Amino acid sequence: MKPDDFDYVSRLLKERSGLVLTKDKAYLLESRLMPLARKRGLKGLDELMVALKKRDIVLEKAVVEAMTTNESFFFRDNKPFDQFKSIVLPNLLKARATKKSFRIWSAACSSGQEPYSLAMLLKEEGAKLSGWRYDIVGTDISDEVLKKARAGAYSQFEVQRGMPMTLLVKYFKKKDENWAIDSAIQSMVQYKEWNLLGDLKPLGQFDVVFCRNVLIYFDQPTKSKVLQAISQIMADDGVLYLGGAETVLGISDHFKPVPGQRGIYAVTKGIGKPSLGAPQG
Template identity: 60%
Template sequence: MTPLDYEYLRKLLKERSGLDLSADKQYLVESRLVPLARKSGLAGIPDLVQKIRSGAEALTSEVVEAMTTNETFFFRDKIPFDHLRDTVLPVLLQARANRRALRIWSAASSTGQEPYSIAMCLKEKAQALAGWRIEIVATDLSQEVLEKSRAGIYSQFEVQRGLPIQLLVKHFTQLGEVWQLNADIRGMVQHRQLNLLQDFSHLGKFDVIFCRNVLIYFDQDTKASIFERISRVLEPDGMLMLGAAESVVGISDAFRPYPDRRGLYQPNLARANVSAGSHGLRVVAAR
């Protein structure tokens, strides 16, 4: 791959997905795109770039998907799901007692381990949530990973990463060498293709937003834009969950840290007020 090819791909990926590759990430591009080039009957990345330049839109989409598909696993980092069980749900169960409805968004949900981990957490609270309207919306840029998520089928290796054995036995059915999530858990999650760089106001308002381990790939301006738009779709008393290596500090004043809960944030109501002054467990079926 020539330096010109790499610069072209860097610019393409930044425009299409927000992925901000540094100058020393050429090895990463080669490791992900050489197999794609060969699968497409091309000799290598130079031929791949040439075909993309000629207007091969389907191939361009495959390149973006190959570069933005990131690692995930069940109950990743554990702490966010402890926060969900021990802090977020108790607070929102009280705050939403009259409405009896919760909407949760898993952004950049990849192959589904995060939204299904959320679903399993809520399933454990079935008694407290009896009669509530629950929506879990999972979005990702890649249609391929969304299809895998919808199927809810995982390898032995995938279910061994982070998933407690009791939840595997309770919520999965073994099909030969793979495991499939039971229909009740799969039915709790809606899947939609979405690019975080584009408008997402059509998703509506959410009580909880998980946006973890994706913002680290964006530059500061893109992060600030996404935080601002997330703040508009999060309820004023809603909660935002970020990844362990992510923070709003120094990037956006739209959120403030939740006291003593690492990675958990709430809308900055002080800023919002200033702006205003100046101007049985019921589940929504997956679509």
């Protein structure tokens, strides 16, 4: 790809999605955009760039989706889900005992494995949640991956990655070459197309936010902006999950690490109040 074409796509991605693409990732750009060029009947990247520079809105959206579609799998990294079950959820049920409701947001949820993992986890805690109302919202910038998430059908390879066999047998049924998730789990998650750089307020307030392995693709000012926006739609005692390679330190003062719990952050406006992520005594 020509240097000026690379710069053009890089600016587009930064503007539309916050993704920062360095020159050493040129191979990734080419590998993701070549299938898009073929799909549109174009001979190669040169023709794709000509069309893109004509400000083809549909093509611009397709390019952003192609570059921001990231890999996901069920119960990714395990520990965040263990922490949620043993620490966050019990404290959440205690803190919300009066209103008996809470909301969880899976940001940049890709093809739905994270929110469905949370749904299965909550389903397994059924007795404790009797009489409770809870929402799980999954959002992503890509309409294409959200279609897959809503369909709830996954390949053998996808269900083998991180999915405990007991849950696969309990909540999935083999359908042709795929595994279809149980409709009861499917109905527990609402999916919405949403850009993290946009206005988040219409999503409503959340008690727990999973925004894992997203910030690593942003530059520092964008990370700070996104974290501030997330903090504004969280409960005062809400908790934020970030990926293992991500942190708020030196980036945002809207969150603080929860002591002894790597990857979990408390909203700083809730300092002085019990944190949902605080270990139980």
